[in-house]
Amino acid sequence: MAIDNQTTKVVTGKVRLSYCNIFVPQANDQGVDKYGTAILIPKSDKDTLRKIKAAVDAAVELGKSKWGGKIPANLKKPLRDGDEERPDDEAYAGHYFLNASSNNKPGIAKPTGKDANGKTKFAEITDSTEVYSGCFAKVSLNFYPYDAKGNRGVAAGLNNIVKVQDGDFLGGRSSVNDDFAGEDFDDIVDISDDDDFLS
16 A cells, blocks of 8 residues: 555544644744644544554554664653653543644634535634643644654654634633623723823
8 A cells, every 4th residue: 555645644523622722823832833722532432543653653654664674662752641651640541642833823613513415614714822731632643753852753743723613721721701700890890991091
């Protein structure tokens, strides 16, 4: 089988986003600005895990030419076990996870219904508060081999994200609604048109 971008590409099932920096890039360990997110995959989602394993295997085959024709003994692979590596983080319990990044801003959207032909329609999400660490999405990934300063392995490139469901914020952040649910705002004055408010 010929290996191309389609054999190393995966569209996940419903996954959860963590450490989500997809609207504004952040510097990685090498000081390079990248967009990225961790992706938590339920261990019960055998179909997504099978697709990722196949795509990683295809990327390994592609990498042999970078790695002197053979697979390195210490090859790093992107998929990790949340129960083993993050035992104190309940969000990672029962999940595998991987980190996906990109030099370019990923496409970020939500489904809005079906068109006349029954195909899903999407609307771009531009509000950075709408997609966050803790929400659920389907994610398009591309796996590729790398060889950087003696580190050899397969990494996950981040293509596109479609938000499918809200979830509890990860990282301790709460929503405005949660923080102020018990507060009384009956005597609040509308300040939106008050030119003197900040002067």
